[in-house]
Amino acid sequence: MPARANLGPKRQQAILEIIRARPVARQAELVELLRERGIEATQSSVSRDLKTLGVTKLDDGYAQPPDTAAPVGGGATPLAETETVDHELNLLGEFVRRIDTAGSNLTVVKTAVGAAQRVAVYLDRTGWPEIVGTLSGDDSIFVATRNAAEQRRLVAKLRTQLDIGPVPAP
Numbered sequence: 001m002p003a004r005a006n007l008g009p010k011r012q013q014a015i016l017e018i019i020r021a022r023p024v025a026r027q028a029e030l031v032e033l034l035r036e037r038g039i040e041a042t043q044s045s046v047s048r049d050l051k052t053l054g055v056t057k058l059d060d061g062y063a064q065p066p067d068t069a070a071p072v073g074g075g076a077t078p079l080a081e082t083e084t085v086d087h088e089l090n091l092l093g094e095f096v097r098r099i100d101t102a103g104s105n106l107t108v109v110k111t112a113v114g115a116a117q118r119v120a121v122y123l124d125r126t127g128w129p130e131i132v133g134t135l136s137g138d139d140s141i142f143v144a145t146r147n148a149a150e151q152r153r154l155v156a157k158l159r160t161q162l163d164i165g166p167v168p169a170p
Contacts (some may be wrong), residue, residue: 006117011039012049023061056095056118063115092119093162097139099155104148105132106151107155109141130154 018033027046034041058062096113100108111119122137130150135142143152
């Protein structure tokens, strides 16, 4: 059993190498590519690894997370540092399509298909006091704030960090 316990980090590193090298559309394809490298994998283990690594499934396949420089297999991640989170949010801006408000305390962030969960995780990790919580689907994130003033501050921060301009006038 101890030998199998070390497969996780090795398998995760191999997954990152594979998706950097070529497009991969399905988990079954990843399982096969890992087996070709001599790494034991099942669809469920690959699914868990993808979630652990924060890999996002987009229209054209899996996309590596912007923080893959962090060590695979444990240890503290640099996400605790605000400037690192802000930098990574800036990188995630390419997945954000639109930011809208709904009412006085709900902001809707529209993303590329499959990217909402990844962006929401980073929003949760920012530690921004304006954010009460997030709820994400496939391509939409609802971000709750306490009031309209916090919502305005949040939208301004998001537009700056994600490098998204102001909403065009109707």
